[in-house]
Amino acid sequence: EAQVTQNPRYLITVTGKKLTVTCSQNMNHEYMSWYRQDPGLGLRQIYYSMNVEVTDKGDVPEGYKVSRKEKRNFPLILESPSPNQTSLYFCASSFYPASEQFFGPGTRLTVL
């Protein structure tokens, strides 16, 4: 089944404790992207990747890191999480940026 998977689905952590949210797709997509969703703000792009080893900042990259060592995986790293990073995070993939993006199920992160 074609899909985007994210793990974990839910995470409660404390300020400053490094964490990684994994994202994997099995559709051979070149483009992958991370978004955060906050009430009233819609989806905001954090980082995106056009291909392996090619990543770039979206609109809200501060406090996040990403890597793209393999085509299928695009982890999101929070080196020192803070409460303002409490949010719902989505990973998505597609063949190119403006084509249909397939979204993962979301990761709800709470930083205390």
Add this chain to the structure above:
Amino acid sequence: GQQLNQSPQSMFIQEGEDVSMNCTSSSIFNTWLWYKQDPGEGPVLLIALYKAGELTSNGRLTAQFGITRKDSFLNISASIPSDVGIYFCAGQLFNAGGTSYGKLTFGQGTILTVHP
């Protein structure tokens, strides 16, 4: 960052009514996309628009790419209870070359509630 202004923010309608929502921007876009998010799920693409003036339908849904390239609208006809959800517009900036090519901007979303 670049913002898309999506309106209305929420709508409460009766089953069978038609719905209209739109997105506007001060910048020119070369692609407009409309997504729907069901509760507890990730967004799913409804309609993609790639040419100014383009009018595209998908069942009861119709969307148009504004002629100025700065706006788009989505209409839903004869709404049904399963239309409930959050609708997002998204766009890729015109002439977004180089490293900005991969940037996508989403609107704030329209929350649709349909009363049976």
